[in-house]
Amino acid sequence: MTAFFANTWLFWLLLLTGGGLWLAARQSDYFHYVFNRYLMALITLLLVSFVVFGLMEVLPGDCAEKYMAYKNTQGEVISQAMIDAERARMGLDQPMVQRWLNWVTDLTLRGDLGFSCAKRQSVNLALGDRFWMSLGFCLAGLFLAYLIAVPFGILSAYVLNKPWVDRNPQNSPGQRMRNSVLLGINKLVDLQLRIISYLGLALPNFLLALTIILLYVFAGEPTPTGLFSDQWRNVPWFVDGSFQLGKLTDFLGHIWLPIFVIGWAATALQLQTVRALVVDESNKLYVEAARARGIEGFSLWARYPVRHSISPLFNSVGFDFQRVFNDLPIVAVVIGLTDAAALLIEALAMTNDQELAAGILFLVAVVVIGMNLVTDVVLAAVDPRVRRSVMSTGGQ
Structure with a gap:
């Protein structure tokens, strides 16, 4: 039993x-x-x-x-x-x-x-730890994308309609100078973010990976391909009960490349998405009504357009994961990884292994659907608008 x-x-x-x-x-x-x-x-x-x-x-x-x-x-x-x-x-x-x-x-x-x-x-x-490795790459890439895209996307939306120079006659010359410097810095940062986001959407991930590898080659440095260098690849994590810090350092020196590369396009797309969502919310009537009540500056943005823009972004985590995983196989081949994405390419293009390919694709679907389920449940618990909708319909 x-x-x-x-x-x-x-x-x-x-x-x-x-x-x-x-x-x-x-x-x-x-x-x-x-x-x-x-x-x-x-x-x-x-x-x-x-x-x-x-x-x-x-x-x-x-x-x-x-x-x-x-x-x-x-x-x-x-x-x-x-x-x-x-x-x-x-x-x-x-x-x-x-x-x-x-x-x-x-x-x-x-x-x-x-x-x-x-x-x-x-x-x-056959999969072993490879799927967990791929899952870690994708989650780390998504975390990097959101970590950069959310605050800088909000900043980009905030300075969108701001002038380069403060000409408010109610401010003193010193205040206008200080505000103009801050406005100029914000506008320059916004301009750089737009350029980066456009490059991220236009430059394929595998080409970015190749470019980074070639830069290492031209500099005469060992390329950060794979997960470990030849020196540490076959060394266990623990030797005589002692943790090998050198292997961890070597691992971190390699693992940043796949995370950065697969998070590149996701960051660019999320920058555009966050900026568009916040700008759309900031133009709605309830924001103007709050401004008419005397709420201004960061307090206005944090309590209204930013807060209401995060929910749809949070609800798209599962789809973002799927998009990142779609970029991972070719990146894994270029960088020399042996994770589940590389195994999927091998199963589909080389060995024609239907069972292995089906298993990997189904696991990806499990993660995507599971993430969507979790985000739906969490949003219904924390977002008053979704919660009221659930309660009013009895969950139907």
Whole structure:
């Protein structure tokens, strides 16, 4: 019995989570909303799994043919009957819907992503820590993008309609001089941010990575490709119980490159997005009404346009993650990473490994849908507008 529960841990986790939310939903409109979003996320994942599995089926060949082709390279003579027998043993002779149901069942009950033909092992083992590595790259790139884009996008929106020089006659000459210097600095920063954002949208990530690598080559310095240099690649983190600080330093000297490169385009796009959202909110009537009540400066912007512009930005984190991951495979190839993105390129373009590609794509979908679920739940809890909408509709 213990082994049964241990082997079906994912199913029980999903069931207990749903059951807990259902019990809470009977007493709370908010949790009714959360329960509905949870069910919608599960249904969406089910549909995504069917689409991903169906797309992988379109690719030519199957696991049995690849396995027999591998045996053929080892000197064995392979006949069509042997291929058909291998296909029957693997269940590949069943209809596509039946095989998809088997795949979903294994995935739901045990978290089993299938068998990789090219790696000759389960997809879970083939991925190992690579997916977590890719997830870390994407999250770090997104964090960098938001860390830069949110404050500087707000600054860009704030100085959009500001003059370069303070000509307010009510201010003293010293105040006008000081204000003019600050305005000039802000306008120059805004101009540089616009140039950077346009470059970020126009310059592909892989070209940026190549440019940085070439700069290191021209400078005669070791290129920061991969995760470690040759000196530290095979050195364990702990030697005789002592942590290897040199390996950590070497790792940090390499890890900044993929994070910076994949966060480049995301930063540029979010700068434009934050600026547009804040400018749009600042032109609405409620902001003018607040200004008429005497609220000015930073207090006005923080309490009204900025506050109301963050919610839609926060709700797009899942889609931003997907966009960043889409940029990661080619960047991983250029930089020499061996994460899940590079493995996806290998599975699709080199080995034609449908099961491995399907597993990676489904995991990306899980992260995106999970992020969207979390942001919906958090926004309903902290945003009064969303919360009132949820309460008024009873979560429907």
